[in-house]
Amino acid sequence: MKINVPLLLIWALCLTNATISYAQLERINQTIDRLEAESHLRFLTADELKGRNTGTGELLIAGRYIAEQFRRSGLIPLGDAEGDYLQWAPLHTVKPPTVATVAMLGEEFRTGVSSVMVTGVNGTLEAPLVYLPDIEHYEPVGLQGKVVVTVLRDVRASARNQDQLKLLEEAGAVGLIQIFGPGQRIPWQLVLNYLNRERMSIGAIEAEEERGFPHIWVHDSTNVLVKQLKEQPDAVGSIHIEGIKKMKVDAFNVVGKIEGADPELKKEHIIMCAHYDHIGVQAGAGQDSIYNGARDNGIGTTGLINAAKYFGKYPPKRSIIIIALTGEEKGLLGSQYYVDNPKIPLEETVFAFNIDNSGYTDTEVVTLLDTNRTNIDELVYQAASEVGLGVIGDRLPGQNYYERSDQVSFAAKGVPAVNFKMAMAAFDERITKYYHQPSDEFDTVDLDYVHKYWKAYIRSAELIGNWAQRPYWMPGDKFEPAGKALYKME
Numbered sequence: 001m002k003i004n005v006p007l008l009l010i011w012a013l014c015l016t017n018a019t020i021s022y023a024q025l026e027r028i029n030q031t032i033d034r035l036e037a038e039s040h041l042r043f044l045t046a047d048e049l050k051g052r053n054t055g056t057g058e059l060l061i062a063g064r065y066i067a068e069q070f071r072r073s074g075l076i077p078l079g080d081a082e083g084d085y086l087q088w089a090p091l092h093t094v095k096p097p098t099v100a101t102v103a104m105l106g107e108e109f110r111t112g113v114s115s116v117m118v119t120g121v122n123g124t125l126e127a128p129l130v131y132l133p134d135i136e137h138y139e140p141v142g143l144q145g146k147v148v149v150t151v152l153r154d155v156r157a158s159a160r161n162q163d164q165l166k167l168l169e170e171a172g173a174v175g176l177i178q179i180f181g182p183g184q185r186i187p188w189q190l191v192l193n194y195l196n197r198e199r200m201s202i203g204a205i206e207a208e209e210e211r212g213f214p215h216i217w218v219h220d221s222t223n224v225l226v227k228q229l230k231e232q233p234d235a236v237g238s239i240h241i242e243g244i245k246k247m248k249v250d251a252f253n254v255v256g257k258i259e260g261a262d263p264e265l266k267k268e269h270i271i272m273c274a275h276y277d278h279i280g281v282q283a284g285a286g287q288d289s290i291y292n293g294a295r296d297n298g299i300g301t302t303g304l305i306n307a308a309k310y311f312g313k314y315p316p317k318r319s320i321i322i323i324a325l326t327g328e329e330k331g332l333l334g335s336q337y338y339v340d341n342p343k344i345p346l347e348e349t350v351f352a353f354n355i356d357n358s359g360y361t362d363t364e365v366v367t368l369l370d371t372n373r374t375n376i377d378e379l380v381y382q383a384a385s386e387v388g389l390g391v392i393g394d395r396l397p398g399q400n401y402y403e404r405s406d407q408v409s410f411a412a413k414g415v416p417a418v419n420f421k422m423a424m425a426a427f428d429e430r431i432t433k434y435y436h437q438p439s440d441e442f443d444t445v446d447l448d449y450v451h452k453y454w455k456a457y458i459r460s461a462e463l464i465g466n467w468a469q470r471p472y473w474m475p476g477d478k479f480e481p482a483g484k485a486l487y488k489m490e
């Protein structure tokens with residue numbers, strides 16, 4: 001019998017690969033002690049931590065606990081203070097103004113009826129108006145001392161877009177009025193309710209006061225404003241705001257690093273992150289008013305602590321930055337702060353591997369949010385299958401989940417990013433029973449599934465960390481242009 005050498009070689013290689021995989025999974029099994037991992041989850045989601053709301057002392061205690069787990073795993077501290085892991089983020093609460101009116105083109109837009117403040121300070125401003133057809137692309141000339149007026153395109157993106165405001169300010173503009181016209185997907189009333197409540201935002205209060213740049217939306221139900229603006233290029237408008245109250249909030253991200261084992265590849269960093277805040281205590285009809293947030297996101301946070309322990313012992317070739325993020329539930333604030341103030345330059349960060357969970361609909365699979373977005377899918381498939389799980393992609397694309405958690409903060413800067421979630425095949429009663437409910441607690445979680453999920457997360461990160469290829473966006477992805485800009489690629 002003639003021996004087929006190439007086939008034999010392939011068979012031998014496959015066997016070696018399988019053996020390595022098995023050995024590495026066994027190493028994860030040995031390192032991540034089941035009871036120990038559960039004790040982290042029990043602590044973080046205990047009633048005594050009162051639902052880990054941003055701005056509470058209990059969230060700071062949770063953060064300190066995570067920091068000390070990072071320390072015992074040997075992570076290099078990347079906090080603000082020497083030898084510590086805490087990256088303080090300047091956050092504050094804003095009580096909405098009692099008055100926020102705009103007068104222009106012979107019309108008055110009234111507070112809570114036809115106008116709403118997005119950001120701003122108390123005071124009155126009168127200035128010439130200038131109409132910008134496209135706020136994404138314009139020549140920054142002729143804006144000095146003027147209030148820019150533009151049509152609002154994407155409600156969700158615009159409410160958070162600090163970069164746009166900065167650019168307008170740099171061009172000399174003194175305020176921004178955006179026209180909410182007909183044909184928006186979100187009703188005006190919902191926008192009013194959303195923006196006219198107490199909320200949290202990033203930035204020192206003093207700096208904001210000094211800046212004073214008002215950002216207001218006005219409702220143009222009859223769709224006449226753009227025409228009028230074009231007809232009256234010399235129009236002057238005024239903005240009057242009063243009654244805003246701001247209060248400082250103490251909050252921090254927890255950041256540590258594991259140096260990669262390969263002298264070259266260690267210059268590339270992979271971020272593993274999860275938000276550790278939740279929504280606190282809310283008076284409800286039932287007896288239990290504590291929103292423990294086991295799925296959202298105690299499990300993700302514990303996933304980070306497990307990863308710290310494993311990679312602290314067994315670093316992959318690339319370096320790993322582990323970040324427990326604050327303020328996600330208040331609008332992705334911790335991740336936004338981190339990407340604006342990274343501890344390692346973002347251009348040296350090649351991937352962000354986030355965990356954020358609403359719940360799960362199935363214990364046989366995990367959700368990768370999203371597949372076909374980056375080139376790492378096959379590695380996640382392999383890792384999941386090693387622990388006996390399948391992988392599904394975004395089954396609810398209409399819900400826009402990718403853009404509703406911390407991964408999008410990294411993506412917007414160009415860093416390839418995904419969310420590694422417990423299975424979410426539908427948003428039905430299997431999710432709604434626990435999602436942002438007091439019942440999202442330790443005792444209602446399927447621990448066998450959670451252990452597999454934690455291991456699949458670590459194993460995926462290990463495969464990505466050792467991969468011969470570099471993680472990147474799939475060609476044509478929405479965020480690929482930002483990636484090209486960040487990494488200065490052609």
Ligand SMILES: [Zn+2]
Nearest residue numbers: 296297356357
């Ligand atoms: Zn969450």
